[in-house]
Amino acid sequence: MIWNDDFETLPREAIEALQLKRLQQTVARVQATVPFYRQHFARAGVSADQIRSLKDLQRLPFTLKQDLRNNYPYGLFAVPLEQIVRIHASSGTTGKPTVVGYTRRDIETWSELMARSFAAAGADKGDVIHNAYGYGLFTGGLGAHYGAERIGASVIPMSGGNTKKQIMIMQDFGSTVLTCTPSYCLFLAEAAAEEGLDIRNFKLRVGIHGAEPWSEKMREEIEQKLGIKAIDIYGLSEILGPGVGIECIEAQDGLHIWEDHFIPEIINPESGEVLPHGEHGELVITTITKEGIPLIRYRTRDITRLLPEPCVCGRTHMRLERMSGRSDDMLIIRGVNVFPSQIESVLFNIEGINPHYQLVVDREGNLDTLEVQVEVNEKTFSDEIKEMQNLSRRIRKDIKDLLGVTCSVRLVEPKTLARSEGKAVRVIDKRKSLDS
Amino acid sequence: MKVQQISVFIENKTGRLAEVTRVLGGADISIRALSLADTSDFGILRLIVDQTDKAQAILRQDGFTVSKTEVVAIEVPDRPKGLNEILEILDRADINVEYMYAFVDRRGGRAIIIFRFDDIEKALATLPKSGVQLIKSEIFQNT
Numbered sequence: 307m308i309w310n311d312d313f314e315t316l317p318r319e320a321i322e323a324l325q326l327k328r329l330q331q332t333v334a335r336v337q338a339t340v341p342f343y344r345q346h347f348a349r350a351g352v353s354a355d356q357i358r359s360l361k362d363l364q365r366l367p368f369t370l371k372q373d374l375r376n377n378y379p380y381g382l383f384a385v386p387l388e389q390i391v392r393i394h395a396s397s398g399t400t401g402k403p404t405v406v407g408y409t410r411r412d413i414e415t416w417s418e419l420m421a422r423s424f425a426a427a428g429a430d431k432g433d434v435i436h437n438a439y440g441y442g443l444f445t446g447g448l449g450a451h452y453g454a455e456r457i458g459a460s461v462i463p464m465s466g467g468n469t470k471k472q473i474m475i476m477q478d479f480g481s482t483v484l485t486c487t488p489s490y491c492l493f494l495a496e497a498a499a500e501e502g503l504d505i506r507n508f509k510l511r512v513g514i515h516g517a518e519p520w521s522e523k524m525r526e527e528i529e530q531k532l533g534i535k536a537i538d539i540y541g542l543s544e545i546l547g548p549g550v551g552i553e554c555i556e557a558q559d560g561l562h563i564w565e566d567h568f569i570p571e572i573i574n575p576e577s578g579e580v581l582p583h584g585e586h587g588e589l590v591i592t593t594i595t596k597e598g599i600p601l602i603r604y605r606t607r608d609i610t611r612l613l614p615e616p617c618v619c620g621r622t623h624m625r626l627e628r629m630s631g632r633s634d635d636m637l638i639i640r641g642v643n644v645f646p647s648q649i650e651s652v653l654f655n656i657e658g659i660n661p662h663y664q665l666v667v668d669r670e671g672n673l674d675t676l677e678v679q680v681e682v683n684e685k686t687f688s689d690e691i692k693e694m695q696n697l698s699r700r701i702r703k704d705i706k707d708l709l710g711v712t713c714s715v716r717l718v719e720p721k722t723l724a725r726s727e728g729k730a731v732r733v734i735d736k737r738k739s740l741d742s
Numbered sequence: 743m744k745v746q747q748i749s750v751f752i753e754n755k756t757g758r759l760a761e762v763t764r765v766l767g768g769a770d771i772s773i774r775a776l777s778l779a780d781t782s783d784f785g786i787l788r789l790i791v792d793q794t795d796k797a798q799a800i801l802r803q804d805g806f807t808v809s810k811t812e813v814v815a816i817e818v819p820d821r822p823k824g825l826n827e828i829l830e831i832l833d834r835a836d837i838n839v840e841y842m843y844a845f846v847d848r849r850g851g852r853a854i855i856i857f858r859f860d861d862i863e864k865a866l867a868t869l870p871k872s873g874v875q876l877i878k879s880e881i882f883q884n885t
Contacts, residue, residue, distance in 0.1 A: 683807060684807055
């Protein structure tokens with residue numbers, strides 16, 4: 307179902323006209339109200355009145371996550387604090403978190419975009435939405451919550467953690483839509499199985515998963531283990547939170563980015579050059595309706611490409627291909643660029659291997675080493691050493707063939723790799739502690 | 743004449759082997775024969791116990807990866823060439839031994855070797871014809 311037919315199916319020319327008008331307003335506003343942008347534009351030798359076409363967007367400088375940190379906590383807000391009704395912050399794994407503020411209208415916009423997203427995923431007012439994204443500073447929980455209420459569904463504000471209770475409530479309350487990270491989704495299925503429950507017999511029919519990169523194979527696994535349609539959702543707190551883009555249930559092929567609120571660009575992460583549609587690179591987003599903290603050409607670090615072709619669902623907003631990694635998650639191992647998601651795809655293509663893996667990167671002398679730890683399960687286990695060694699060899703060979711990087715494989719006992727109740731920890735890079 | 747063996751995946755970490763025996767001991771399961779095959783990272787513990795299904799279930803419950811395999815127990819004459827005669831029979835019949843391990847049956851006062859064959863049916867068809875004594879699985883049960 308299309309939630310907002312007027313905007314979601316606008317013809318391309320109308321979208322672009324709206325984008326230009328809103329871009330001009332946003333650029334003029336941040337130049338007038340945010341000292342950082344005033345200086346940032348001046349240094350780049352550009353000002354708001356030079357934005358006459360969408361192409362002129364390329365004249366504006368990028369905004370980096372570091373710019374948010376440098377202006378911690380409120381320096382990039384474009385309105386006085388009296389107009390901010392909500393503050394969220396991203397988990398600051400290194401140093402201070404990045405802080406975002408929402409005006410009443412921003413919350414309204416967010417609810418609208420999450421409502422569109424739920425509708426695109428096939429949810430409606432008859433659904434019981436089990437929201438297992440964390441509530442709190444993290445945008446996932448509340449973002450999904452407001453959208454679920456907006457479409458009139460019954461929302462269960464579970465938040466993350468407390469897995470046993472999640473399963474009990476999911477079963478007893480008859481949850482039909484599950485919102486959580488993809489890794490937690492599999493964790494739930496496993497935990498249910500341990501209690502002797504087959505989660506496929508629950509009423510769940512759709513899962514909406516995001517906040518960490520996942521692969522097509524992981525989708526198959528989720529769909530099979532939970533008996534649901536798994537939908538990919540995209541968002542980041544700096545831009546809005548969840549609901550920046552979502553797959554439609556009709557195609558499950560690329561995420562529609564709401565172009566009446568955001569302008570996406572794809573750039574070469576090294577040179578900053580804008581790439582044509584269809585080419586892979588880093589996603590850059592400009593917000594064109596946000597009031598609290600508008601961001602101009604924000605570098606998301608997410609790697610994807612833009613799919614401008616029309617979609618079967620009838621929405622005219624362009625699609626982003628499933629994120630294939632983050633430019634800052636990219637591991638450089640002996641000069642080879644490796645994304646954890648690529649290793650995940652290799653593993654998923656080997657019969658019987660389960661989705662739990664961890665990559666340990668280290669340095670011996672001057673040489674980078676990559677160890678891929680894979681959990682053994684009853685499908686891959688054999689009483690013969692040579693069979694187990696064949697499995698390790700197969701993994702090593704496939705990774706070498708497909709990614710061009712040599713690794714060692716360590717088979718580990720099941721459930722020894724950290725299970726996440728939030729985001730999965732896939733990479734342990736020991737080189738970082740060596741460098742500092 | 744098949745004997746049930748369970749195999750357990752064990753990471754090469756302190757205490758994992760003890761965990762297996764702790765779990766089995768706690769469930770009053772007796773180990774009749776065992777062998778541990780090891781690599782630098784992991785080992786495969788193969789066990790013949792008196793209560794196979796129960797052992798498999800409780801080890802699984804404790805989070806171990808467990809599989810069940812059928813093996814053959816053969817009585818080996820305790821004299822020079824005793825084992826060789828059996829291996830010659832297998833060789834002539836083109837039956838491959840994946841692995842084997844020996845133990846002494848104290849009650850029967852005899853040497854027993856556990857064989858894991860690539861083709862167990864063929865081994866079972868061949869060996870008795872050549873006069874090799876196969877051991878019934880009952881002797882591993884608790885009596």
